[in-house]
Amino acid sequence: MTSRLIDESLFDGESGRGDGERPGAGDPPRLVGARCSACGTVVFPRQDSCPRCADGAMSVRVLPASGRVWSWTLQAFPPKPPYRTPPGGHRAYHVGYVDLGEVLVEARLAVPRAEIRIGLPVRLTTVTAYQDEDGTEVLTFAFAPDRDGGR
Amino acid sequence: MRRTDDVYVVGCGMHPFGRDESVTGMDMAERAVRGALADAGVAWEDVGYASGGSDVSGKPDTLVGRLGLTGVPFVNVQNGCATGASTVLTVANALRAGEASIGLAVGFDKHERGAFHVSASRYGLGDWYAETGMMLTTQFFALKTRRYLYEHGISERALAMVAVRAFRNGSNHPLAWRRKPLTEQEVLDSAEVSPPLTQYMFCSPGQGAAALVLALGDRAFDLCERPVRLASLALRTRRFGSFEVFSPWLPPGPHRSPSVDAAEAVFRTAGLRPADVQVAQLQDTDSGSELIHLAETGLCGHGEQEELLACGDTDPAGRIPVNTDGGCLAGGEPVGASGLRQFHEVVRQLQGRAPGVQVPGAPRVGFTHVYGAPGISACSVLTV
Ligand SMILES: [Zn+2]
DSSP states (O other): OOEEESOGGGBOTTSSOOTTOOTTSSSOOOBEEEEETTTOOEESSOOSSOSSOSSOOEEEEEOOSEEEEEEEEEEOSOOOTTSOOOTTOOOOEEEEEEEOSSOEEEEEEOOOTTTOOTTOEEEEEEEEEEEOTTSOEEEEEEEEEOTTOOO | OOOTTOEEEEEEEEEEEEOOTTOOHHHHHHHHHHHHHHHHTOOGGGOOEEEEEOSSSOOGGGGHHHHOOOOOOEEEEOOGGGHHHHHHHHHHHHHHTTSOSEEEEEEEEEOOSSSOOOOTGGGTOOHHHHHTTOOOHHHHHHHHHHHHHHHHTOOTHHHHHHHHHHHHHHHTOTTOSOOOOOOHHHHHHSOEEETTEEGGGBOOOOEEEEEEEEEEHHHHHHHOSSOEEEEEEEEEEOOTTOOOSSOSEEOSSOOOOHHHHHHHHHHHHHTOOGGGOSEEEOOOSBHHHHHHHHHHTTSSOTTOHHHHHHTTTTSTTSSSOBOTTOHHHHHOOOHHHHHHHHHHHHHHHHTTOOSSSOOSSOOOEEEEEEEETTTEEEEEEEEO
């Protein structure tokens, strides 16, 4: 089965996907934002100007792959389009903000209800968002429990 | 104390909130305007300046076709949840600038059922954001509430108490939509939408209209036995670091809301403190939002909300009565009308003629607060 990333601009093209290797195999591709050279603000996704100051130049910033759950909730009911229902239909999913230190990133959380809590160590992964008409799996970023984290 | 450049509310009118398929947004607006004019004892021809707002239900200035083609200047406003406050600001500034001595502000809306529809590109976001199921206002309110409860040691029961008070106040109010009181357990046991928020902790898009007649200085006292002074009104947009809806990222914090800026500005201008407020309206899109806004506006300290609610301090007979008409939770959220509903309720309370439960002890200082996407807030202080 083939797969693709939902939006290449969110990810670092160098990480996690050598030639011929499908994304999701091995380490997941890292998220990429931008950092302001003047005030140090880190944004995601990347953008060309700083939302905080007028002085800086924005440069590409590969974001940390692990962090902690900062807040979380559940999406109980199926959202309206343009939400794309995953293969097999809507199942309630968790979303939240993950504290990566320099920035909080909003993401799907692949964490079971029994485990989910503010402060939980999590690590970057990918989940299937939906399928293209030709059956290609469309992957988006998510965070899952970091079994080695919490130190 | 009369000052010639002060602006007063001298009349108010409202079309009941809720669902009524037999009327359009414009029908409701016309009824609210005629109600406000009658309440003020003036004719449409006396209105020298007007402003109206609606999110989805038409061009407000076309109301002149129904009310009379007097040539009156009429400014349309579309400013999200701050639409109502923006119409009042527009009219008040025009009166102070000498454009007219009597003005009218009107807001109305009639929304479709179900969650508000949003598009990613309209908010400058990529399609992925909506396609992956992250572009929902309900999630935002839940995420903000979850973090707030955690940081300030507040239990989920406090969220239910907010809803219970809203529906109790609504049940006593002839203009409210939801008139059935609910118990804490019923609120907590209602359908899980996005925890910690359940179905009955959220307001629904609805319909309604409200209007105010404003007058300048001595003219106000000629028209009205008990004019309500617009002591201050401030509108603010977000600054860096506020935690807003549809944010794929946030800075590490602290996260300061435009509500803090708007509230500080109105209290400073009015020369009053939050502790002076005797009747308040706070944006309660959901129970969590009201909890947060109680502290952001300075009406209580962060983390004090649960005790305040448990003691009944926010009830009509309490120390700081909040949303005495049931707010958005009981009234629904017609975006263009909600802000003016708040003015309507506070004005009537200060005049001692509340449509629902009257705050006892002749309150003299009122407060209104709205907050909306993407990071706007408007507050006002009203006095008699
Ligand atoms: Zn900067």
